Amino acid sequence: MRNRWNRHQSATVTAPGNDVVPLSALRVGERGVVVEMNGGRGMLGRMTGLGFTPGAEVTIVQNFGRGPLIALVRDAHVALGRREARRLYVRRRAG
Amino acid sequence: MNTDESIAKSDAAEKPILVALAGQPNVGKSTVFNLLTGLNQHVGNWPGKTVERKEGTLTHNGTTYRLVDLPGTYSLTANSAEEVIAREFIIRNQPDVVVALVDAAILERSLYLVAELLSLPAPVIVALNMMDVAQQEGFRIEPEVLEAALGVKVVPMTASKNIGVHKLVEDIDKVAHSGYAYKPKRPEIRADHREVLEKIEELIAGCVPAPYPQDWVALKLLEGDREITEMMQDCLSDAQWEAVHDVLRAHDDALVAVASGRYEWIGRMIRAAVTRPKAGQIGLTERLDRWATHPFWGLLILAGILGLTFWLTYAIGSPLQNWLNTRVVGGLAELMRAWLAGAPDWLTGLVIDGAIGGVGSVLTFLPILIIFFAAMGAMEDVGYMARAAYVMDGFMHLMGLHGKSFLPLFLGFGCNVPAVLGTRVIESRRARLLTILLAPLVPCTARMTVVAFLSPAFFGSAATLVSWGLILLSLVVLALSGVLINKTIFRSQRAAFIMELPLYHIPNPRTIGLLVWQRCLSFVRKAGTLILVVSVVVWALSVLPGGEVDTSFLSHVGRWLEPVGRLMGFDWRLMVALLTSFIAKENSIAVLGILFGTGEGTGLAATLAATFPASTALAFLVVQMLFIPCVATVAVIKQETNSWWWTGFSVGFLLLVSWVAGMGVFWLARLGGL
Numbered sequence: 001m002r003n004r005w006n007r008h009q010s011a012t013v014t015a016p017g018n019d020v021v022p023l024s025a026l027r028v029g030e031r032g033v034v035v036e037m038n039g040g041r042g043m044l045g046r047m048t049g050l051g052f053t054p055g056a057e058v059t060i061v062q063n064f065g066r067g068p069l070i071a072l073v074r075d076a077h078v079a080l081g082r083r084e085a086r087r088l089y090v091r092r093r094a095g
Numbered sequence: 096m097n098t099d100e101s102i103a104k105s106d107a108a109e110k111p112i113l114v115a116l117a118g119q120p121n122v123g124k125s126t127v128f129n130l131l132t133g134l135n136q137h138v139g140n141w142p143g144k145t146v147e148r149k150e151g152t153l154t155h156n157g158t159t160y161r162l163v164d165l166p167g168t169y170s171l172t173a174n175s176a177e178e179v180i181a182r183e184f185i186i187r188n189q190p191d192v193v194v195a196l197v198d199a200a201i202l203e204r205s206l207y208l209v210a211e212l213l214s215l216p217a218p219v220i221v222a223l224n225m226m227d228v229a230q231q232e233g234f235r236i237e238p239e240v241l242e243a244a245l246g247v248k249v250v251p252m253t254a255s256k257n258i259g260v261h262k263l264v265e266d267i268d269k270v271a272h273s274g275y276a277y278k279p280k281r282p283e284i285r286a287d288h289r290e291v292l293e294k295i296e297e298l299i300a301g302c303v304p305a306p307y308p309q310d311w312v313a314l315k316l317l318e319g320d321r322e323i324t325e326m327m328q329d330c331l332s333d334a335q336w337e338a339v340h341d342v343l344r345a346h347d348d349a350l351v352a353v354a355s356g357r358y359e360w361i362g363r364m365i366r367a368a369v370t371r372p373k374a375g376q377i378g379l380t381e382r383l384d385r386w387a388t389h390p391f392w393g394l395l396i397l398a399g400i401l402g403l404t405f406w407l408t409y410a411i412g413s414p415l416q417n418w419l420n421t422r423v424v425g426g427l428a429e430l431m432r433a434w435l436a437g438a439p440d441w442l443t444g445l446v447i448d449g450a451i452g453g454v455g456s457v458l459t460f461l462p463i464l465i466i467f468f469a470a471m472g473a474m475e476d477v478g479y480m481a482r483a484a485y486v487m488d489g490f491m492h493l494m495g496l497h498g499k500s501f502l503p504l505f506l507g508f509g510c511n512v513p514a515v516l517g518t519r520v521i522e523s524r525r526a527r528l529l530t531i532l533l534a535p536l537v538p539c540t541a542r543m544t545v546v547a548f549l550s551p552a553f554f555g556s557a558a559t560l561v562s563w564g565l566i567l568l569s570l571v572v573l574a575l576s577g578v579l580i581n582k583t584i585f586r587s588q589r590a591a592f593i594m595e596l597p598l599y600h601i602p603n604p605r606t607i608g609l610l611v612w613q614r615c616l617s618f619v620r621k622a623g624t625l626i627l628v629v630s631v632v633v634w635a636l637s638v639l640p641g642g643e644v645d646t647s648f649l650s651h652v653g654r655w656l657e658p659v660g661r662l663m664g665f666d667w668r669l670m671v672a673l674l675t676s677f678i679a680k681e682n683s684i685a686v687l688g689i690l691f692g693t694g695e696g697t698g699l700a701a702t703l704a705a706t707f708p709a710s711t712a713l714a715f716l717v718v719q720m721l722f723i724p725c726v727a728t729v730a731v732i733k734q735e736t737n738s739w740w741w742t743g744f745s746v747g748f749l750l751l752v753s754w755v756a757g758m759g760v761f762w763l764a765r766l767g768g769l
Contacts, residue, residue, distance in 0.1 A: 037351055041319050042174055043591040048354035049169030050593055051204040055355060061381060062388060067489050068592060070388060074204040074358075075232075077380065079388075079485045081592030 019092045024069065024085035026060045032090030033057050039087050047088070050078050058090055111152065111159040112271045115185060117212060118196030119205050120167035121478070121597035123224045126254045126606050127196060128164045131264070138613045140737060141166075141180050147519065155264050160271075163190070171211040172315070172350075173322040176524060185215050186306055191271045194263065196222045199229035199236055199251070200598060202369060203361055210282045210357040213247075214311050218270050218277040220248045222263055227253045228598060233372025240368035246280040255603050280364070284314070285356035291346050292317055298339050302330050317349045380478075380598045387479065388596070393486035400479070401505055404470040408463055408509055415462040424455035444638055445631070453630030456679055457623040460512055460727060461615060467506055467513035468614045471520070472607040474502075478597040480520060488592060494574055495581025497521060497592070500530040504573075507537030511728040512622075515735055516614060525585055531732055532580060532745050535724035536573040536752075538566050541680035545719055548684055552700030553712040561716070569720050572752060622730035629726040633678050637686075644689050649674060659754070663718070663761040664711030673718065679725050710764035714757045721753035 026032055034056045037044060051074035052058070061077060062070040068081050080088075116131075118124045128136070132151025141148045149164040165184060166177035173179050185193060195212050197205040202223075212219050223238055242249040248266045252259030269275055284292050296313040303309045304326070315323040316339065328336055343349075386392045428447045435443045474480045480502065488498030499521045507514030514534040521527040538546075546565055550558040637649040644650060653671035660670045668690040672683040684699070691702050703712070723729065723746045733742040 039591070041321075041350060043593075044350055045170065045172045045174045046591060046593050048351060049172070049174070049207065050595060051207070051358075053351060053355040053358050056358070062384070064390060067390060068485060070384070070485075070596060074201065076201045076204050077384070077596040077598075079481070079488075079592070079594045079596055081488070084591050084593055 020089050021092060022086045023058060023060075023071065023080070023088040023090050024063070024082055026058075026063065026090065026092065028060050028063055031057060031059045031093040033093060034088060035091050036089040037087070038089075039084070043084065043087075047084075051076055052078075052088065057093070111161040112192070112267075113188060113190040114153075114160050114162050114267055114271070115165050115188075115190040115193045115217070116162060116196065117165045117181060117185075117193055117208065118167060119169050119198070119208050121595060122167070122196045122198040122205055123254050124164065124167055124196050125610070126603050127194075127222065127224065127252070127260070127263075128162065129605060129609050130254060130257060130260050132162055134609075136613075138617060141176075146176055146180055153264070155268060158268065158271075160267065163188075168208065170208060170354075171215075172318055173320050175522065177522070179322055182215065185212070185217050186308075189306070190217050192267050193217045193219045194222050194267065195219050196224050199223045199226050200232050200234065202229070202234070202236065202365060203358065206361045206365070207354075207357060209245075210361055213245075213279050213281050214308075214314065216306075216308055218247075218275070219279065220250065220263070220266050220270055221245065222259075223249055223251045224254050225600075226251050226258075227256065228600065232378055232598075235370040237368050241365060244280070244364045244368060246278050255600070282357050282360040285352060285359065288317065288346070288349060288352055288356070291342060291349070294342055295339060298335065298342070299327060299331065302335065303327075304330055314353065316343060317346065318353050319343070319347065319350050378598070380596075383599055384482070384596070387482045388485050390486065393482065397483050397486055400474070400483075404467070404506075405509060407470070408466050412462040412466050416459045419459050419462070420455060424451060424458060427451055427454075441638075445635070448638075449631040449634040450627070452634065452678075453627040456630065456727065457619060457626050460510070460618070463510050464513055464516075464615055464618060465611055467509065467517065468611040469607060471502065471506070471513075471517055472610040473602050475520060476600075476602040476606055478599045481594060481596045484594065485596065492592075494529075494533075494577030495526075495585065496529060496533075496577060497523060497526045498594075500526060500533075503530055504534060504537055507534050507539060509540060511535050511537065511539050511724050512618070512731050515728060515731045516618065518735065528736065528741065529577065529580060529585065531735055532741075532748065533573050533577055535728055535732075535745065535749055536569055536576060536721065538569045538720055539680070539724075541725065542720055544681055545676075545683050546716055548700070549703070549712065549716060549719075552704050553707075553709055561713070565716055565720050568717065568756070572721060572756060576748075576752065617734070618731065621734045622727060625730040625733065626727050629730075630678050633675065633726075637675060644671070644686065663714040663757045664708065665715065669707075669711075669715055673722060676719065677723060677726055679727075680719075683719065709769040710761050713764050713769065714761035717760045718753045718757035721749065721756050723749045723753075 020035055021032070023032065034052055034054050037047060037052065037054065039047070056073055059072040060069065061072050066082065068079050069085055070077055070079050116124060116128055128149060128151065131153050135153070136149055136151030139148050140146065146166050151162045153160045153162055163184065165181040168178045168181050171178055171182045193212055195209045197209060209219065209221055221241070223236065223241070226236070229236060236251070238249045238251045248270065250259055250263045250266055252263060254260065270277070292313055295316055296310060299313060299316070300309065303312045312323055312327065316327060327339070331339065387396055428451050431446050431451065432443065435446060474483065480499070483502055484498030486498070487501035491498050491501050500518070503514045503517035503520065506517050511534055514537060515531050518527045518530045518534070521530060546562050550561045554561045633649070636652070637644050637647050639648055641647065650667065650671055653667040653674060656670045657665070657667045660666065668687065671690065672686045675686045676683040687703065688699050691699060729742060729746060732745055733739065736742060
């Protein structure tokens with residue numbers, strides 16, 4: 001029964017398509033809308049508390065291609081490890 | 096849960112009104128708490144937890160309010176001890192008012208906690224803090240519109256400039272007194288999960304233990320909350336739980352859906368009240384962060400800030416320490432000596448060398464602690480602390496640590512005591528514990544004093560090389576211990592790296608001042624007592640029964656331990672020197688001076704060099720570097736871990752590490768012909 005907590009959960013709004021990329025793939029200044037979040041319950045709990053939910057718009061503030069990155073979500077600056085950013089899928093937004 | 100221990104007992108007839116202060120991290124909760132309570136506050140720990148608990152009183156129009164500062168949390172789902180403490184307090188103690196502090200510049204996100212608080216059975220007031228920052232960032236917020244939408248009182252505030260606090264107190268007063276009709280709009284679950292929520296509620300109806308609200312428990316079950324799930328598993332029969340579990344299993348994506356639902360609800364609530372700035376505006380925070388979080392410039396800035404902190408410590412702290420030592424402690428000793436003239440020797444010794452010596456070591460820690468706490472408090476209050484953690488995160492992860500562990504550990508180079516106390520900035524209990532365990536391995540100035548005295552005596556021109564080698568060895572041992580403890584005891588549980596970088600703001604001297612005051616006070620009260628007791632005991636062991644160290648009980652212990660020391664070439668005198676270093680690291684030299692009858696000067700250095708081979712000297716220095724920390728550090732480890740078990744583990748671990756490393760170096764040196 002306890003396995004429920006260890007199992008990775010995901011919430012999908014739309015099936016990943018061509019313009020759906022991991023958050024870590026966005027460059028500085030690019031925007032995306034969260035479509036899918038993967039991770040354990042603990043991590044999803046922290047992500048949602050910090051403003052990441054499907055439908056939320058995210059702007060990348062800093063991303064050097066390696067190491068952690070900084071995203072702007074719901075007006076807050078949030079630092080994410082690359083591993084965490086790879087598990088968060090966004091639909092790239094033009095402009 | 097016993098949370099009533101510090102109620103003002105003077106007026107038992109009239110129960111003070113209980114106000115809980117809730118809010119996400121970085122919304123200015125401490126500033127508001129300090130404004131409301133002033134110095135009428137008491138800092139402790141939540142029962143059985145290492146989470147800081149602040150409580151204070153406030154009197155307004157003849158009514159006394161008891162204010163409890165809840166831990167800062169982003170949500171109320173059981174991710175950590177903080178969330179559980181906050182919601183248990185509200186559910187069990189049912190405060191008369193919950194003040195929910197939100198950041199007006201991050202309104203949507205900080206209302207998330209409010210959305211959770213509204214589901215609990217205590218009236219909420221929303222304090223809309225940082226209105227000035229929101230305005231600067233281009234937001235226009237109409238509090239009355241928000242008030243109408245949420246159905247709760249909304250108080251606009253700028254706590255850093257003392258704006259809006261009076262109105263907040265008046266509103267607390269209104270809500271707390273009978274006659275206030277509390278009719279909040281409660282967030283509703285998204286349509287696609289409404290049915291399943293009703294189903295769960297039906298299944299658990301009548302089985303939810305008081306005082307938990309049934310609909311709230313159903314919602315937390317749906318969210319997959321660990322604590323509530325365990326609680327209900329115990330309360331329901333197996334068949335009932337099976338039924339609930341089946342429903343939950345079919346909806347295990349509900350956590351994200353429920354959270355999205357809350358944000359959608361918040362979006363609807365604030366739509367009419369907020370005008371957003373035009374997109375693309377670049378604020379001060381982003382401009383500063385281009386430097387402060389840059390992988391190269393960020394490190395340089397961090398190095399500069401740390402350099403400044405240490406410079407301040409040496410420029411102000413050390414002279415102050417000397418002054419305290421010679422004038423205050425020395426003066427006190429002189430005074431007592433004159434006063435005790437004619438008293439038996441043992442009494443004079445007990446008072447002057449034992450008690451005043453102990454008080455002195457507590458007292459002389461204070462200048463360093465004040466500077467370090469002020470520096471850390473300022474960095475935290477400005478918002479820089481999170482940036483320092485961000486730039487150091489990659490490096491610290493190698494040891495299973497979080498970026499936030501870097502700063503406290505670095506402070507350890509000055510003194511291990513503030514390093515251990517400074518770990519309070521780390522939220523994750525596991526990471527905090529690991530940092531506390533590793534902190535004593537950072538070579539502090541006191542250890543370096545011993546090295547600086549002994550290494551020239553033995554190694555002449557190679558002394559600098561040996562000193563650097565010893566520092567390097569300490570850090571390598573620290574890193575290896577980090578990896579080892581993390582892999583074995585903590586089984587590599589790695590907290591996800593997600594951290595808010597708060598907006599920069601001008602530090603509030605009052606907030607920092609109170610923080611320094613409280614930390615120092617708790618150090619003197621808790622750690623101070625332990626330091627004093629141990630100092631007196633070790634002093635007594637070192638002079639009893641004959642009055643001389645070399646015939647004392649301590650020397651017997653040293654002789655008894657000699658076989659262990661012999662594996663590294665130590666005799667009993669070196670063992671005694673190590674034992675006395677427990678009071679203060681510098682004691683080793685003084686004790687060696689007595690045991691070799693040479694005093695502490697160059698005579699001692701020459702005698703030691705003539706007595707021991709270089710291999711033994713090297714091993715002694717290695718053990719000295721890695722040995723159990725001084726009593727002050729052990730005392731704060733106890734204070735901060737709130738556990739004798741972990742304190743004992745720390746001491747045992749360091750004994751083992753220093754012994755193994757000492758032997759290893761001794762035999763390697765022997766093989767190398769030293």
